[in-house]
Amino acid sequence: MADKILFSGTTHVKGGPDGYARSTTDILDLALPQSHPAAENLFAAAWSACFISALELVAGQRKVKLPTSPEADTTIDVVSRDGGFVLRARLDISVPGIERDVARELVDAAHKVCPYSKAVEGNIDIELNLA
Structure with missing residues (x-):
């Protein structure tokens, strides 16, 4: 197909x-x-927007009503490693009004659905936090 x-x-x-x-x-x-830190900020914004959309999609699929919109604070670091540069990411996701264990399940599921998360999985260090 x-x-x-x-x-x-x-x-x-x-x-x-x-x-x-x-x-x-x-x-x-x-x-x-400046190309930096603009590139990191743009990547963080794009990934955050995609991640929130994925989270809303997963919530809808699981029939979980989100009382308010989820939010994300995403940090992209450029790290010097082994004579070169690599990226590191931290996503702090907030899902207000949802029980913490349900929110954690939604965040983990969204990470598996989000195309940005899929693109970088295994390529950069990712910290995924529930705020």
Whole structure:
């Protein structure tokens, strides 16, 4: 069976002191006077948004009513290791109004569903916390 593209995002990025990132859909239009830490912040924002969507999807599939929207604080670190650079991530997820054990199950399930989580699993150190 052929892949079915559900969404595609294209962003043009220019480096340098007058750098920017602009999506073709105009959802994103940011000045990027530095490539770092902008790259880490953009990755954290994208992963967080995807993770929250995955969490809401999983909650719906399990018939769990979320009384309020989940939130994520995601930190992406660039780490010097073995003469090179690697990423490390910490996601602090808040699922207000849900029992802690249910929230933990939702967060763990969302991590298995989220395409960003899947893309980096086994490639970077990930700390997944329930806030």
